[in-house]
Amino acid sequence: MSQDNSLRDQIIALYDEMSPQLQQAARYVLENPQEVALVSMRGLARNAGVQPATMTRLAKFMGLAGYEDIRAYYAKAIRMRADGFAARAMERETTVPDQGSDLAQHMLQSLAAQITKLSEPESLARIQAVANRLNQARRIYVLGLRSCHSVAWHFHYVMTLLGEKTIHLDGPAGTGGDGLLHATDKDVLLVVSISPYALHSLELAAAAREQGMAVITITDSEVSPLIAISEVAVLCSTESQTFFHTLTPALAISEVLCGLLASQDRLGALEALQNADRHLQSLNTYANNIPRRRI
Amino acid sequence: MSQDNSLRDQIIALYDEMSPQLQQAARYVLENPQEVALVSMRGLARNAGVQPATMTRLAKFMGLAGYEDIRAYYAKAIRMRADGFAARAMERETTVPDQGSDLAQHMLQSLAAQITKLSEPESLARIQAVANRLNQARRIYVLGLRSCHSVAWHFHYVMTLLGEKTIHLDGPAGTGGDGLLHATDKDVLLVVSISPYALHSLELAAAAREQGMAVITITDSEVSPLIAISEVAVLCSTESQTFFHTLTPALAISEVLCGLLASQDRLGALEALQNADRHLQSLNTYANNIPRRRI
DNA sequence: ACAACTTTGCAACATATGTTTCATATTAAT
DNA sequence: ATTAATATGAAACATATGTTGCAAAGTTGT
Structure with a gap:
């Protein structure tokens, strides 16, 4: 379906083969990518409801040397987002793909405002x-x-x-x-x-x-x-x-x-x-x- | 010109009163805000060409308890950009009338952000x-x-x-x-x-x-x-x-x-x-x- | 020039971090 | 049902981290 190059995709691909605890850790990582880069491993494990060791085990399971590699990946993602910020803004401006896409956007933003x-x-x-x-x-x-x-x-x-x-x-x-x-x-x-x-x-x-x-x-x-x-x-x-x-x-x-x-x-x-x-x-x-x- | 509430502005305001080493540290922080959140203090100090102690001293100089407060500030900035603009509204200080009222407020604001x-x-x-x-x-x-x-x-x-x-x-x-x-x-x-x-x-x-x-x-x-x-x-x-x-x-x-x-x-x-x-x-x-x- | 003061670098410190080990619990296979 | 294999939790470990104390270097005022 999608490429296996990015760590994120790899985690998704291997998710089904993980043990329950690893899955819980992996799921938290996938859903809170920026936290991985901003919080210590022990803190992350606590927030994910998992033992610290499980995070290390997740890294090993992904074929990495250690947890530091996971953090490095997500830190790079944050740094890249900062660099590509201007480009992204441009893209958002110019993209007028489907006729209804702006309706969807308006609806969602208006709902957010209402809440x-x-x-x-x-x-x-x-x-x-x-x-x-x-x-x-x-x-x-x-x-x-x-x-x-x-x-x-x-x-x-x-x-x-x-x-x-x-x-x-x-x-x-x-x-x-x-x-x-x-x-x-x-x-x-x-x-x-x-x-x-x-x-x-x-x-x-x-x-x-x-x-x-x-x-x-x-x-x-x-x-x-x-x-x-x-x-x-x-x-x-x-x-x-x-x-x-x-x-x-x-x-x-x-x-x-x-x-x-x-x-x-x-x-x-x-x-x-x-x-x-x-x-x-x-x-x-x-x-x-x-x-x-x-x- | 600008307000003194944000740490960034405070650092700029006090920059002239700093010692040379503090200035060097401050300058690096101002120019690499992301790194503050992504790199350890010692690593940051190394990249800034400054002693580790200088970073702690910078925090103290800014009236903070320790370096962790500086990191927390820049980490929050990253989180806010990721969570979109709705998160900015979350910055509003919580008025705490009832004990559960801030729960309600948090829930609603977080829902708005999610949408x-x-x-x-x-x-x-x-x-x-x-x-x-x-x-x-x-x-x-x-x-x-x-x-x-x-x-x-x-x-x-x-x-x-x-x-x-x-x-x-x-x-x-x-x-x-x-x-x-x-x-x-x-x-x-x-x-x-x-x-x-x-x-x-x-x-x-x-x-x-x-x-x-x-x-x-x-x-x-x-x-x-x-x-x-x-x-x-x-x-x-x-x-x-x-x-x-x-x-x-x-x-x-x-x-x-x-x-x-x-x-x-x-x-x-x-x-x-x-x-x-x-x-x-x-x-x-x-x-x-x-x-x-x-x- | 000398003293009082501030700034800086260095090393020691307590603590927090990521990792590993090992015993126990859980699951799968025979 | 028993054994083998795997998964999990808890503690021990070495290391890295943020902080502090202190002495050397630098600055300022008289």
């Missing part, structure tokens, strides 16, 4: 408030229909790794309203909805509120119909240069919320995680060691 | 290649299990607005393999999977390939087991300061792909959209006039 904006104090405060409120809740019912299903599902999925605190209102049963049958005022409803707002989401949120539950919202505007019935809310921009609204900022918020919830109950999270791990392990859900062919 | 990185030429080219390949396909089968379900679902959902080109391999039926029953070599399988890779995704992808379908992948690494069986692939970073991997970049890629596909068939997309709109309208799925009332 950066979420990290400003006002937005941050709201996220924190939502996290605190979610933390107090006994149970979190999660609702997201249509496009927002993906965000709701992801939130629920991550939270199940942390325990059984969330219930996903999903499918014909859940969204029928009987999903909230056992909900009390100690529980909250986290609803994700953006314009155009699914009627069903509004109805369910209203029902939850009638029932005495606090409604917590991830939505796209201060004038979203959900704001009126929400105790706290976070806003996500959904602007996109396409025909559909972006959910990437909403997903980012969802992930941050999960992160905050986990960090507020660090010990519980850790324990729940180990349980989930064991469970999935026993079910053989994930590929652990990629089949190694013998030599 | 910015996707807009670099190499990554952009891969996205474009994937979009082109998807465009050629007669049908797109979409697969994403576990956490990646959210991305797969979202891709499928958006694409259904554009017509009936995609089929989501979902639920016990779809993932059983009979979902691919009617697939031919004119169809492709778009699989989303990140580490740890769901065994089932790998098996289905392998089956699809056996069947003559092209496998197209959104995954997290050049050494992902899916790369080997994929015709084209896009890489998304998943690094996160939490216990789980982020899917925000993956979702961003998914959205960009949808945008590109729509723009490549602008007329068809428009027509399909109008159909979808009419359909949902007739079902009264969305709230049109929102009854706003205060509580």
